[in-house]
Amino acid sequence: SKRVVSGIQPTGNLHLGNYLGAIRNWVRMQDEVAADGGDCFFFLADLHAITVHNDPKELAGNVRQMAAALIAAGIDPERSTLFNQAAVPAHAELAWLLAGTARIGWLNRMTQFKDKAGKNREGASVGLFTYPVLMAADVLVYRTTHVPVGEDQKQHLELARDIATKFNLDFGTDLFTLPEPMIPPTAARIMSLRDGNAKMSKSDPSEQSRIHLTDDADTIAAKIRKAKTDPEPLPADPAVLAERPEARNLVSIYAAISDESTEQVLARFAGQGFGAFKPALAELLVETLRPITARLAELERDPAELDRILAHGAAKARAAAEPVLAGAYAALGLTRET
Numbered sequence: 001s002k003r004v005v006s007g008i009q010p011t012g013n014l015h016l017g018n019y020l021g022a023i024r025n026w027v028r029m030q031d032e033v034a035a036d037g038g039d040c041f042f043f044l045a046d047l048h049a050i051t052v053h054n055d056p057k058e059l060a061g062n063v064r065q066m067a068a069a070l071i072a073a074g075i076d077p078e079r080s081t082l083f084n085q086a087a088v089p090a091h092a093e094l095a096w097l098l099a100g101t102a103r104i105g106w107l108n109r110m111t112q113f114k115d116k117a118g119k120n121r122e123g124a125s126v127g128l129f130t131y132p133v134l135m136a137a138d139v140l141v142y143r144t145t146h147v148p149v150g151e152d153q154k155q156h157l158e159l160a161r162d163i164a165t166k167f168n169l170d171f172g173t174d175l176f177t178l179p180e181p182m183i184p185p186t187a188a189r190i191m192s193l194r195d196g197n198a199k200m201s202k203s204d205p206s207e208q209s210r211i212h213l214t215d216d217a218d219t220i221a222a223k224i225r226k227a228k229t230d231p232e233p234l235p236a237d238p239a240v241l242a243e244r245p246e247a248r249n250l251v252s253i254y255a256a257i258s259d260e261s262t263e264q265v266l267a268r269f270a271g272q273g274f275g276a277f278k279p280a281l282a283e284l285l286v287e288t289l290r291p292i293t294a295r296l297a298e299l300e301r302d303p304a305e306l307d308r309i310l311a312h313g314a315a316k317a318r319a320a321a322e323p324v325l326a327g328a329y330a331a332l333g334l335t336r337e338t
């Protein structure tokens, strides 16, 4: 049976890239997996968030807020285990045990580190560099089979597979399973509304670059209206669209939300300009996000209930992680209890 695990950093609001690239798949997996006797673990990656500067006064609130957003988007804490990473020490412990197996050369190839560290590589935190080892621990500690993520996390999961393979081989064990990334076909990489060559991201300083799940109908419509495009009408041929990054991005968003292929969307809108396409896209977005936004507002009124949900999830996660953590200590010849 399937064991599904994925995480999200509790920084900023949930945006459309997170939702279409990952969270919607979490919700789908939750239904599919429960039907076949498997289980799902979803967590707020607060230990990952501290690899860059994070205000300690805001972190707990951000964890709660992101938990509420996930529940509003369809994660059912009765069926899925929902928790924050810091509440399950096995993640951090296993990350240290795996640090003996992961190679510096492997980490040196990680493109996200290069992007996030920028020019000041020497001044980046050690945690930002070893971040993918913690991420490997996050999935390996549950013997995960499937990891629903956006395309930007694919390289990190390949590293997790390399670490698992080397650990199993070096220590003569079959403790770790190899996790399979699950990347959606049409929303693997949602781009900024201001620049079709930059990823939609919570770290972009422009609010106009992304749609938040908390945006109201007018804000969504305004952001789509102002989204960068080109003057040409939409083509019928996806290969032609592929050469127009901003147009391609808006069509991908439409296709992902309406659960259609790019071809199907183009078949409907070919020959029409953005004056017609943008209002149709805005309306679709507003209709899809409206129930999520409403539910989110309701959940945020009861922080004590959110804390109770997270505590319950953490207890379940600790129990699930413990045998694998014990197996890793034993495989390494380490004594935990005397």
Ligand code: TYM
Binding pocket: 005, 006, 007, 008, 009, 010, 017, 018, 019, 020, 021, 022, 023, 045, 048, 134, 135, 138, 139, 147, 148, 149, 150, 151, 152, 153, 187, 188, 189, 190, 191, 199, 200, 201
């Ligand atoms: P994070 O918090 O940056 O993003 C959460 C999820 O959203 C996806 N995503 C996108 N998908 C499509 N288009 C975009 N523009 C876009 N932006 C974000 C991400 O791919 C991700 O799936 N390292 C992870 C969190 C993490 C994790 C894990 C994930 C920590 N441990 C273990 C899976 C398994 C991260 O920073 O995601």
